[in-house]
Amino acid sequence: MEIVQRVYYFEGCLLLRNYNIDDGVRINMGVLVISGGYGLDGSTGIVAQAIVARTKSKGVDCDVFRNDIITLPLVGSPGCWNSESVSEYRSMVESSEGFILITPEYHGTMSSTMKLQLDWLGKDQVGGKPFALVSMLGGVSNTSSLNHMRHVVRWLGGWCTPEQIAIPGGRSHLSDDDLVDEGLSERLDGVLDSLIHAIEKLGN
Numbered sequence: 001m002e003i004v005q006r007v008y009y010f011e012g013c014l015l016l017r018n019y020n021i022d023d024g025v026r027i028n029m030g031v032l033v034i035s036g037g038y039g040l041d042g043s044t045g046i047v048a049q050a051i052v053a054r055t056k057s058k059g060v061d062c063d064v065f066r067n068d069i070i071t072l073p074l075v076g077s078p079g080c081w082n083s084e085s086v087s088e089y090r091s092m093v094e095s096s097e098g099f100i101l102i103t104p105e106y107h108g109t110m111s112s113t114m115k116l117q118l119d120w121l122g123k124d125q126v127g128g129k130p131f132a133l134v135s136m137l138g139g140v141s142n143t144s145s146l147n148h149m150r151h152v153v154r155w156l157g158g159w160c161t162p163e164q165i166a167i168p169g170g171r172s173h174l175s176d177d178d179l180v181d182e183g184l185s186e187r188l189d190g191v192l193d194s195l196i197h198a199i200e201k202l203g204n
């Protein structure tokens with residue numbers, strides 16, 4: 001296996017990334033789920049935990065960033081620039097190879113919890129890394145929050161997979177720990193497979 005380091009520029013920023021150029025070799029990868037729900041309660045938490053279980057069952061390390069345990073300060077609030085929570089969060093992100101963003105849709109966009117978590121990141125942590133996108137809706141499926149997260153990831157220098165999923169109807173398609181709708185379940189697996197494929201292609 002040969003690892004090559006490529007240098008490229010994104011919006012005036014220098015990015016250094018290692019690429020595994022042997023497609024046949026599985027890369028040691030870790031995926032971090034960043035949830036726009038608070039903690040693991042609620043429908044977003046149920047699906048976030050299902051994503052962790054499904055990703056692990058595909059042989060890939062996966063965890064959720066616990067935003068209820070490590071509380072991030074509002075950007076600009078007193079002491080925020082030296083926050084230990086922010087440092088801890090950024091190190092978790094920096095050591096991850098790919099990300100799944102899952103947000104409840106609030107007033108047609110991602111939750112403020114999700115946006116705050118994205119605002120504490122930059123190209124140093126996520127530049128050149130792949131993202132998969134999931135939205136949770138009380139109403140019918142739409143791509144509004146997905147599009148908005150895709151837009152922000154582009155500003156962070158990340159790569160979003162083309163596959164994405166909007167899960168409609170609040171809890172109506174969920175059990176206590178997973179999706180029960182067969183079509184949605186297959187689509188979620190497709191999104192996760194696509195992310196794993198992207199991590200393998202982009203390398204570490």
Ligand SMILES: Cc1cc2nc3c(=O)[nH]c(=O)nc-3n(C[C@H](O)[C@H](O)[C@H](O)COP(=O)(O)O)c2cc1C
Nearest residue numbers: 037042043044104105106107108136137138139170
């Ligand atoms: C403030 C607020 C705004 C919401 N706006 C929308 C919306 O624009 N579209 C929608 O489909 N659902 C909307 N909902 C419903 C939530 O997206 C939906 O119930 C979601 O599953 C909640 O996730 P949770 O159980 O993890 O909190 C809204 C809910 C709240 C609390």
